[in-house]
Amino acid sequence: MAFQINDEMSPLDISNCSKESLEVKELISNLSINISNLLIENYYDFVKINLARNGNEFSVWMIYGLDELYEDDDNMEEITIGDAVFDHSEEEMNNLILYHENRFVGALAVLKYLFEIFTGSILDANFLTGTPPTQDISNFLVDVFHCEKVQQCEKVMIFQNGISSKTMVDQILDLANGLKSLDFRCPLPDDWSNPKILKLDKLVSWPSEWFTTSDLLTKLDCECAQLNETNLDCRAFKAFMLKWKMLDNTRLKMLEISFDGDWTLFNYDGLDAKKWNPEERDGHYPDLLGKPGAQWLNCEFVMDIQRDDGMLASFWRREQSFHFVVWHDRHPIATLQPDPDLLLKLEEIDFASDEDDDE
Known part of the structure; x- marks a missing residue:
């Protein structure tokens, strides 16, 4: 036939x-x-x-x-x-x-x-709950993830309204054997923890009150992560950069963290931070947390830190967020050849002022 x-x-x-x-x-x-x-x-x-x-x-x-x-x-x-x-x-x-x-x-x-x-x-799999999630909804989502095809899906988004079941989330993460990229919009209790979520290739989480300083310093093992609405403060970000300089992590590429705080307790001591040197790296970095081929980030006006093994990273601070990128390829513009129109004018974004630092 x-x-x-x-x-x-x-x-x-x-x-x-x-x-x-x-x-x-x-x-x-x-x-x-x-x-x-x-x-x-x-x-x-x-x-x-x-x-x-x-x-x-x-x-x-x-x-x-x-x-x-x-x-x-x-x-x-x-x-x-x-x-x-x-x-x-x-x-x-x-x-x-x-x-x-x-x-x-x-x-x-x-x-x-x-x-x-x-x-x-x-x-690409996406799950949206347009009402406060009930036990029936949680059970249904877990049943969906018992399907082998869903378990093997590499890219998943879970968007739920209201308070989620941490048991449901744990079950889904345990069943999702092929998961590499998770966009996770589920409010969870502050004491929730599941190590699998911090070992994905790409993680977007919103809100992230559950994400702790210990997670940042010892458990985070993603290539790219965006953690929104955390309870961290600026001292955790400096501690993270100091530890990154001492280790040989070759996995991390991009990290963004938002927090409800300020930068008054931040200082550069021990970071050996330096301004951009065009001979060392390109002035733009691809936005790995956006859609493929999306805009690039202008890194001409941000600070660099370098490890003893030569790995270079850049970081910048906005009023309530921390941004960190690692230059595995110091010349990505030549490698990827982006459309010039995709280059983001980062200089138009408000940065945290150095005048607010406690020097």
Whole structure:
């Protein structure tokens, strides 16, 4: 049996085709189609699964509870997806609306069926909770991460509203075997700790009251990290730089930390900081925490420190944030050849004033 998929076919079109027969489903599965973007959203009365295979051109599966279905609907007709039976479905444009007695059970069944069809990799997974998270929502997210395909996803964003379950977060981190990049927007108790989160290639966390000075000095092992709303103060940043100078860490590339404080207790003692020397490095550094090919950071006006092994780093201070980059390649402009329009004019950003330092 011949079956071909063209670029115009949406994920929903492909899913509908897969239900024609077991032979067609198997043919589609054998194509190893990647999921470019998976977005799962939780709201008060429905779960929304958004799936794209080309960029951000999503197909949408919306799963409601039966209490949202009008009993006098003359067009009620059962539909089976995977191992779940839905009492009614409505297809509108590129959206499929489904009704199940338990929206989380129904959504998990849809998701598992989609993974049987789209057997390639998930390039980017995102999880959004638009309401205060309940135990049902936490259990659902953990169930999603029990799917092998989600566990192997390298890039994940978890965005939750309200107070999150630290048990849920621990379970997700333990299940996410392939995770390399995490954008983590979940408020957690100050005493929460999980070492895996500090060993990823890329970490964005907001808020980060749980991140301690000990984490910064002894546990952080990311390539790039952005930790927002920490309880640190400027003395922790100086201690970090002094320790970086003494060690041989070759993994760290970029670090940004925001805090609720000031720089009055900061001084340069022991850092041997120096101004930019154009002969030693380029004046711009790629923004590794932004999107690929995004703007570059102007480092002409920042301070440098150097280790005995020759590794060079730059740091700068803004009113309530600390920024640190390591020059593994001292001439990235020549290496990466960015568009000049991408170079950020950092000189227009307000820096912490040296006049505020306690010299």
